[in-house]
Amino acid sequence: MAKKYIDVMDTTFRDGFQSVFGGRVLMDDFFPAVEAAKQAGITHFEFGGGARFQSLYFYLQENAFDMMDGFREIVGPEANLQVLSRGINTVMLDTGSREMIDLFAKMFAKHGTTTVRNFDALNDVNNLAFSSEMIKKHGMNHEVVVTMMDLPPGCKGAHDVAFYEKTLRNILDSGVDFDSVCFKDASGTANPHKVYETISMARKLLGDATHLRLHTHETAGVSVAAYLAALEAGANGIDLAASPVSGGTSQPDILTMLHATKGTNYNLGDLKLEKVLKYEERVKECLSEYMIPPEATQVSPLIPFSPMPGGALTANTQMMRDSGELGKFDQVIAAMKEVVERGGYGTSVTPVSQFYWQQAYANVMFGPWKQIAPGYGRMVLGYFGKTPVEADKEIIELASQKLKLDPTSENPLDIADRDENKSIAHWTKVLEDEGLETSDENIFIAGACDQKGIAFLKGEGPLMVRKGKNNCSGDSEMAGNYTVVVDGKQYSVQVAEGEGDIQIAPSTSSAPVAAAPSGPVGAGSVEINSQTPGNVWKILKNPGDTVAEGDTIMILEAMKMEIDITAPQAGKIASINVNVNDSVADAQLLATME
Numbered sequence: 001m002a003k004k005y006i007d008v009m010d011t012t013f014r015d016g017f018q019s020v021f022g023g024r025v026l027m028d029d030f031f032p033a034v035e036a037a038k039q040a041g042i043t044h045f046e047f048g049g050g051a052r053f054q055s056l057y058f059y060l061q062e063n064a065f066d067m068m069d070g071f072r073e074i075v076g077p078e079a080n081l082q083v084l085s086r087g088i089n090t091v092m093l094d095t096g097s098r099e100m101i102d103l104f105a106k107m108f109a110k111h112g113t114t115t116v117r118n119f120d121a122l123n124d125v126n127n128l129a130f131s132s133e134m135i136k137k138h139g140m141n142h143e144v145v146v147t148m149m150d151l152p153p154g155c156k157g158a159h160d161v162a163f164y165e166k167t168l169r170n171i172l173d174s175g176v177d178f179d180s181v182c183f184k185d186a187s188g189t190a191n192p193h194k195v196y197e198t199i200s201m202a203r204k205l206l207g208d209a210t211h212l213r214l215h216t217h218e219t220a221g222v223s224v225a226a227y228l229a230a231l232e233a234g235a236n237g238i239d240l241a242a243s244p245v246s247g248g249t250s251q252p253d254i255l256t257m258l259h260a261t262k263g264t265n266y267n268l269g270d271l272k273l274e275k276v277l278k279y280e281e282r283v284k285e286c287l288s289e290y291m292i293p294p295e296a297t298q299v300s301p302l303i304p305f306s307p308m309p310g311g312a313l314t315a316n317t318q319m320m321r322d323s324g325e326l327g328k329f330d331q332v333i334a335a336m337k338e339v340v341e342r343g344g345y346g347t348s349v350t351p352v353s354q355f356y357w358q359q360a361y362a363n364v365m366f367g368p369w370k371q372i373a374p375g376y377g378r379m380v381l382g383y384f385g386k387t388p389v390e391a392d393k394e395i396i397e398l399a400s401q402k403l404k405l406d407p408t409s410e411n412p413l414d415i416a417d418r419d420e421n422k423s424i425a426h427w428t429k430v431l432e433d434e435g436l437e438t439s440d441e442n443i444f445i446a447g448a449c450d451q452k453g454i455a456f457l458k459g460e461g462p463l464m465v466r467k468g469k470n471n472c473s474g475d476s477e478m479a480g481n482y483t484v485v486v487d488g489k490q491y492s493v494q495v496a497e498g499e500g501d502i503q504i505a506p507s508t509s510s511a512p513v514a515a516a517p518s519g520p521v522g523a524g525s526v527e528i529n530s531q532t533p534g535n536v537w538k539i540l541k542n543p544g545d546t547v548a549e550g551d552t553i554m555i556l557e558a559m560k561m562e563i564d565i566t567a568p569q570a571g572k573i574a575s576i577n578v579n580v581n582d583s584v585a586d587a588q589l590l591a592t593m594e
Helices: 012-021 027-039 051-060 064-075 098-110 126-137 161-174 192-206 223-233 254-260 273-286 310-322 326-342 352-366 374-380 393-403 412-418 424-433 440-457
Strands: 004-010 044-049 080-085 115-118 141-147 180-184 211-215 237-240 266-268 480-486 489-495 503-506 526-529 534-539 552-558 561-566 571-576 589-593
Touching: 004 211, 004 254, 012 027, 012 044, 012 051, 012 080, 027 064, 027 273, 044 051, 044 064, 044 115, 051 064, 051 440, 064 080, 098 126, 098 412, 098 424, 098 440, 115 126, 115 180, 126 141, 126 161, 141 161, 161 180, 161 192, 180 192, 192 211, 192 223, 211 223, 223 237, 223 254, 237 254, 254 266, 254 273, 310 326, 326 352, 352 374, 374 393, 424 440, 552 571, 552 589
Parallel strands: 004 044, 004 237, 004 266, 044 080, 080 115, 115 141, 141 180, 180 211, 211 237
Antiparallel strands: 480 489, 489 503, 526 589, 534 552, 552 561, 571 589
């Protein structure tokens, strides 16, 4: 009797890169590994979407559409190339308008996409309807998603089998057109028993003909057990990655799962050990210069208490590492339980996982609920759809007060359609004003990535790739490329062993030299200092302005969240001691009052 064929999607080049490197891997570095994967017999790849769209423009100065075209050219026309899309966000930073969601589907179909895995972090089926319509309109397969996780210990209210059955029935009743169904556990926290019961329930509802799969991460240490449970319950497909971007914060390794299914009735994609071994050797060669964060390779027993997705964990720890705050990581993780519970139990997957992280970070850095992260606040107020259960009334009231927004039950797409800044016409004009080509691709890049997209198109964005010899033993060799700061200016320094040449040049990632701050430095008797490292995003007040206590003077950006810097008392602004785009350190002087 033939073994049951299990479709394996290789996530190495999307979720693997996101989970380990925060998405920052250059296409020319990894394309040889794609060729090796093809030679190994792999025909189903996750090759784009999610945060691997914006990261190319933010950090790599590469065009995601060029990357997708190059990937398709390597693997050929028959491969199933899949992307990840966040429902009404698609791959954008915020809720898209209907015309921008349509443009997303048009562009991704044009540039080689076969299948779109489409999810909503709140499991609000209304947020899947229009995007699924556009995906099918442009000829791609639609994989509809139910998002999963385990709640932190002691929490109740959603994320049990009954909740997932209700969500799946809502999808079926809504008439959403789909080609396959995925249960997606970005944090890897769903326990194997619940996975078995959930997949069994879904198989009964869907019948035998529907392709059903599970996606999970190794972050909490139960991914292989969860996959085995899913297969026993009737799943047709699972997602795996190749070393060194497997395990830890990523998906289980292909070789590991081949070993785990020995002696069973499952055929994992017709994959052969010897061919996969050669493929993984090639991946290691291609990524040998990249710094792998230690936390990316580890299983964390703390994750079920948070829960923090593997794809977001390393991006967040890298930001904390860059700002010198990595020592507070465990405190932020511990703070997430309350944030998840009081926020309405949206699934910890992008963008909600980042909302949770930002709010937990704010609670650690500034004191519990002293700041409301904008995304978290808008979520509990209903601006991204309906949370699985109603958020805590006290938090809703606080968010409304801090963000100056009323709670809403309006369709987020209707809100987005009224926003002129989310229209194709707006971004066409922006491109015209900047002297840039108004192609469909450029319009979507600008609309999806905002000013960072414009900076990319103008060739002004920074290149931020972590390469060089790195380890945490204290015995690392010092040869390599480094960025140093001298008198506030960044320099790229090449350090050679022995008597090799040393070259120093201004760093390509340094910001333009800013003009002198407005007003005399330190002119007032009341000093206002930063409470966290970050960047100056907006300055709202000028020297001489009269302010009331609590008025916002400027806004910093830290950990992808906006932090209001407010007046500690009524008075007059004496000096502004920083400029827009400046990097600021913890306790740095920002402004003074008199």
